[in-house]
Amino acid sequence: MDTELPSMSSEELALFNELISNHFGIHFPEHKRKILETRLRPRLRANHVRRFIDYYLLLQFDLELELGPLTQAITNNESYFFRETLQFDALDMKCLDDLQKGGEPGRLRFLSAGCSSGEEPYSLNICLRGPLQGMSRDLMIDAFDIDQNHLAKARRAIYQPNSLRALSPSQKRMYFTALEDGSFELRSRFRHNVDFHHGNLLDAETLSGRVYDVVFCRNVLIYFTDEATRKTIDNFVHKVRPGGLLFLGHSESIIGLHSKFQAERVGQCIAYRRVDP
Ligand SMILES: C[S@@+](CC[C@H](N)C(=O)[O-])C[C@H]1O[C@@H](n2cnc3c(N)ncnc32)[C@H](O)[C@@H]1O
Structure with a gap:
């Protein structure tokens, strides 16, 4: 043999x-x-x-x-809750208030593009609750990925300890229920507002017609060809409303790549403002 x-x-x-x-x-x-x-x-x-x-x-x-x-x-599906915390910290009351000025009254729309098993959109959902309290704004989060298997995990919202490695013990208790087999189930109140979809960043038809105040697309473009990155950013021109923000992973940059996205400091990190010159 x-x-x-x-x-x-x-x-x-x-x-x-x-x-x-x-x-x-x-x-x-x-x-x-x-x-x-x-x-x-x-x-x-x-x-x-x-x-x-x-x-x-x-x-x-x-x-x-x-x-x-x-x-x-x-695909590399590595993800964990509150990965690159500074980006979540940047979404404070002032940032959300500024975003609200140019967006749909009473509503904030977020997109997690390349969401893997849901750690990123659920982290957004958790971290935005605080600043949004008392602002009377509805929060809607869409999330998509090309990998159906990981989308199914995202919808189940049950995680291994590795996905919670950046959380303190008290955060773990607050956001999750510990299950007998050692895994952790996200509490139901943190699952509301998040909708998962199957989609491809290269396909302009993915969630077509939907426009967001903020798009997170982190740790995906790092694996892409230059051509695929350009195509993805072209698609984001239609997904991020003028005045909205695009967040990439810390080792990804599109500085100078597209005239409709301008690098800007938001909190302690860099994001890309969708401009309409
Ligand atoms: C390394 S994970 C990053 C997950 C999350 N954004 C984070 O930063 O923790 C990359 C994800 O991008 C997804 N992905 C890769 N190519 C894609 C494409 N063309 N369209 C949509 N998702 C894609 C993979 O399936 C994977 O789940």
Whole structure:
């Protein structure tokens, strides 16, 4: 029996990168070839093919059928509650008050784009309750991701301790119910207002027609090609209302990339104001 693990040639890597970046925006540079190999090998086994080129040809033939498992294999879904806390701190009463001036009266709309299993939109929901109290504003949070598996986890709102690693013991008690198996269930009052959807950042039709005061899209573009990043930001021009804010991850920047987003200090971090020159 042939037990040797298949390896991916440079040509195969280039073919996969073309397919993956067209569909998901994600790119695996040469130094991540081994990571891609490891992630795709179970898919070769599941489809009873021995070489990466065979799996590639199978995807060419019927991508739809393999789309779910392929998405799970290639996306990095790492997330946790209150990741990059300074951005949540920046959403204080003054910031929300300023946002309210240009938006829909009595309502604030947030979007978490690339929300993984929900830690980010639920963190927003938790942190905005304080400043919004007494402001008589409705809060609506939409969240979307390309990975259906993680969206299902988001809707269940049950988390392993790792997702709560940035929380103090008292925050854990306040926001979660500890379950017997060691996991934590988000209390129901923190689940209201958050709606999860399936969508792709590259697809202008995802949540089309909806416009937000604030969009969070963090730790997603870091894996994208330049072209996919540009396409995503073009789509955000229609999703963030003029005067609204776009927050990216701390290692992501679109400074100078689009004339309709201008970098600005908000609290102790940088966000991008949607301008309408
Ligand atoms: C590293 S997680 C970041 C989660 C969260 N934003 C955070 O910062 O904690 C990246 C998420 O982006 C999603 N993603 C990757 N490509 C996407 C695309 N083209 N459209 C929508 N979501 C995508 C992945 O499925 C994954 O859940």
